[in-house]
Amino acid sequence: MTKLYDNIIYGPVKSRRLGISLGINLLPLTSKICTFNCIYCECGRNEDYSAKGSFADQDILKTQLRETLLRMKREGESLDTMTFAGNGEPTLHPSFLSIIKSTVELRDEFFPNCKISVLSNATTLAKDSVREALRYVDNVILKIDSAFESTIRNIDCPQANYSLDEVVKNMISFDKRFYVQTMFLRGTCDGIEIDNTTPKEIAAWQELILKIHPYGVMVYSIDRDTPCKTLSKVSKEEMASFVDRLVKEGLNCSIA
Numbered sequence: 001m002t003k004l005y006d007n008i009i010y011g012p013v014k015s016r017r018l019g020i021s022l023g024i025n026l027l028p029l030t031s032k033i034c035t036f037n038c039i040y041c042e043c044g045r046n047e048d049y050s051a052k053g054s055f056a057d058q059d060i061l062k063t064q065l066r067e068t069l070l071r072m073k074r075e076g077e078s079l080d081t082m083t084f085a086g087n088g089e090p091t092l093h094p095s096f097l098s099i100i101k102s103t104v105e106l107r108d109e110f111f112p113n114c115k116i117s118v119l120s121n122a123t124t125l126a127k128d129s130v131r132e133a134l135r136y137v138d139n140v141i142l143k144i145d146s147a148f149e150s151t152i153r154n155i156d157c158p159q160a161n162y163s164l165d166e167v168v169k170n171m172i173s174f175d176k177r178f179y180v181q182t183m184f185l186r187g188t189c190d191g192i193e194i195d196n197t198t199p200k201e202i203a204a205w206q207e208l209i210l211k212i213h214p215y216g217v218m219v220y221s222i223d224r225d226t227p228c229k230t231l232s233k234v235s236k237e238e239m240a241s242f243v244d245r246l247v248k249e250g251l252n253c254s255i256a
C-alpha cells in the first residue's frame with residue numbers, strides 16, 4: 001500500500017543513496033501536492049486525495065526540527081543529511097527559501113557536517129526564489145525519467161504546462177552543482193505500456209545527461225509499493241549497464 005508521511009519531520013531512516021537521513025515534509029499531512037503525478041509515487045496518485053490540505057507551518061517546522069536535532073545530539077545519534085521530500089514537491093512551499101535558510105542555521109548549530117538535500121522534480125527551477133534556495137542546499141537532486149517528453153508524460157504525468165526542453169534549459173543554466181535522478185521501470189499502467197529502458201530510451205537518456213552534464217547521476221528502480229501494480233523493477237546490473245557510458249565520460253554515478 002502506498003502511504004503519506006504523517007509528520008513534518010520523519011525518521012531518521014537509512015537512505016539507499018544519502019545515508020542516515022532525517023526527512024522533512026513541507027506538504028500537507030493528509031494529502032499530496034505535486035506538479036507531477038508519477039505512476040510509481042509511493043504517496044499514491046494525486047487524484048487519491050480530494051482535499052488539498054495546507055503546507056507545513058514554518059514556525060511549527062522550525063520548532064519541531066530544533067527539538068529533534070537537540071534530542072539526536074543529546075543522545076549521540078549521527079546524521080548524514082536532512083532531506084526535503086515528503087508528500088509531493090517540496091519547492092512548491094510558498095516559503096521554501098526562508099525554510100531552507102532557517103534549516104541551514106539549525107544544521108550549523110547542531111550538526112555542522114550534516115548535508116541538506118532536496119528531492120525535486122525540477123518543474124519549479126525557473127523560479128528565482130527556488131534557484132536561490134537551492135544554492136544553499138548541498139545535494140540538489142533533480143528528476144528526469146526519460147529524454148522523451150512523451151515517455152515523461154506516461155510515467156510522471158505532469159499536471160500543468162510542461163516542457164522537457166524548458167526543464168533541460170533551466171538545468172543547464174543553473175549555476176549550482178546538482179544531481180540528476182532517474183527512475184527506471186517497465187510494465188503497464190492504465191493500459192499504456194511503460195518502458196524507459198529500451199535501447200532507444202537509454203541511448204537518448206545518455207545523450208541528454210551528457211548534454212546537461214550534472215555533477216552526478218543517481219539511478220534507481222522501484223523499491224516500495226506503487227499505485228500502479230503492474231510495474232516491475234529493473235535490476236542493479238541492468239542499471240549499471242545504463243550508466244556505464246556516463247562513468248566512462250567521468251560522471252559520478254550511483255545505483256540504488
Ligand code: SF4
Nearest residue numbers: 034036038041088121
Ligand atoms: S515527483 Fe515525486 S512526489 Fe511528485 S508524483 Fe513524482 S514521485 Fe510523487
